[in-house]
Amino acid sequence: MTTPVVELRGISRTFDRDPPVHALRGVDLTIWPGEWLAVVGPSGSGKSTLLNVLGLLDRQTEGTYLLDGVDVDEHDDLARAGLRGRKIGFIFQAFHLLPHRSVLENVMLAELYVGAPRRGRQERALAALERVGLGDRADFLPTRLSGGQRQRAAIARALMAEPSILLCDEPTGNLDSKSADNVLGILGELTRSGLTLIVITHDEHVAAQAHRRVRIIDGQLVEVEPANV
Numbered sequence: 001m002t003t004p005v006v007e008l009r010g011i012s013r014t015f016d017r018d019p020p021v022h023a024l025r026g027v028d029l030t031i032w033p034g035e036w037l038a039v040v041g042p043s044g045s046g047k048s049t050l051l052n053v054l055g056l057l058d059r060q061t062e063g064t065y066l067l068d069g070v071d072v073d074e075h076d077d078l079a080r081a082g083l084r085g086r087k088i089g090f091i092f093q094a095f096h097l098l099p100h101r102s103v104l105e106n107v108m109l110a111e112l113y114v115g116a117p118r119r120g121r122q123e124r125a126l127a128a129l130e131r132v133g134l135g136d137r138a139d140f141l142p143t144r145l146s147g148g149q150r151q152r153a154a155i156a157r158a159l160m161a162e163p164s165i166l167l168c169d170e171p172t173g174n175l176d177s178k179s180a181d182n183v184l185g186i187l188g189e190l191t192r193s194g195l196t197l198i199v200i201t202h203d204e205h206v207a208a209q210a211h212r213r214v215r216i217i218d219g220q221l222v223e224v225e226p227a228n229v
Helices: 047-054 077-087 103-113 121-131 147-159 177-192
Strands: 006-015 021-031 036-040 062-067 088-092 165-169 196-201 212-217 220-226
Touching: 006 047, 021 047, 021 220, 036 047, 036 177, 047 165, 047 196, 077 088, 088 147, 103 121, 103 147, 121 147, 147 165, 147 177, 165 177, 177 196
Parallel strands: 036 196, 036 212, 088 165, 165 196
Antiparallel strands: 006 021, 006 062, 212 220
């Protein structure tokens, strides 16, 4: 029987302020291997808080989070960081590439955080760049790349740890429509190869590419709908 990649049971996140801020309220969500899920909602709805909980960057106040069937709350902060490094890749609106390092070096740097062996690192990085169509740009500095190429380099970097989940926060927010469609095509290929994709977005065009959409308002999942309806 297939185990969900992500299973959230009654997840709430309250920030201790005056008055308290209830950023997430009783969120239940199951995500399966190879699924592309879009999380949509207005500013301040809880999308970023949900992303931080899913990415093990923050802890929920209540509820249970199972990642590949493992209760993440059974781990201390160091173990959670290791789990995050092995299981989760991140793609952000800003590309976070070091401008004075080559594209290849930027991708290789990803393995420094997961303790992967140094031997074969360059070959693995080149393979990741080939996977996103940037093999011929490996020696370029990021400043010589277009926005779409920089985002593809960021995707290659995220793939180095062979994560089971790719968390994307507005991955096309800085791109023109042609570059955005190119990046979305690559993300679609990744899901077809078995990678699970969770995309936080306010862009309905981006959300429409997903297998499923979840709408979040005031910290609650209020609607789950087929993506192309």
